[in-house]
Amino acid sequence: MPGLLGKKIGMTSVFSADGKNVPCTVIEVGPCVVTQIKTVEKDGYAAVQVGYQEAKEKNTSAPLMGHFKKAGTTAKRHLAEFAGFDGELNLGDVLTVDLFSDCSFVDVIGTSKGKGFQGVVKRHGFGGVGQATHGQDDRLRKPGSIGACSYPAKVFKGMRMGGQMGNARVTTHNLQVLKVIPEHNLLLIKGSVPGYNGSIVSIMK
DSSP: OOEEEEEEEEEEEEEOTTSOEEEEEEEEEOOEEEEEEEOHHHHSSOEEEEEEEEOOGGGSOHHHHHHHHHHTOOOEEEEEEEOOOSSOOOTTOEEOGGGGTTOSEEEEEEEOOOOEEEOHHHHHOOOOOSOSSTTOTTOTTOOOOOSOOSSSOSOOTTOOOSEEESOSEEEEEEEEEEEEEGGGTEEEEESOOSSOTTOEEEEEO
16 A cells, blocks of 8 residues: 655644544654665565655665665665555655545554553453452452463463563554645644654555
């Protein structure tokens, strides 16, 4: 699916045509530069690589600098591949938020906020076990039995237990596009998207 890279600015709300206050996320989309065009004959699949945000040359490796100079552009901080663009693109072409001007819904991919090591109540929504009396005052938020017994004498893989929560790649599907502001490269999307303010996200038609 065709798409672009962007930066999550934050959340706000807008009024709809019928007067309802709709929460939305503001994303700065592009401008992105075409840095490579992959073809089936040469690379085994068809895709367009785009670069987003300026980077310093001193912080960019020599091979990447050669890659950017071949495309006729400056060093970029983030790269991503998208497929299915309409029309023919060339190296160095600039893609803006106008790509979504005729789009009603988009998918957004980002990295969710990291929450560290969490227990089963917060991580999986467990209700806790036992009661606060009869010597069980320290068992309120415990998971209870994890299933190991005489047979099978093991704990099955995938058991819901405490562990690292968040900081994972998350895709949110079918988010409604409320407004496109091309003069500021902004896209207003209904609802929330994964990640913290300032994080890089991929927006796809």
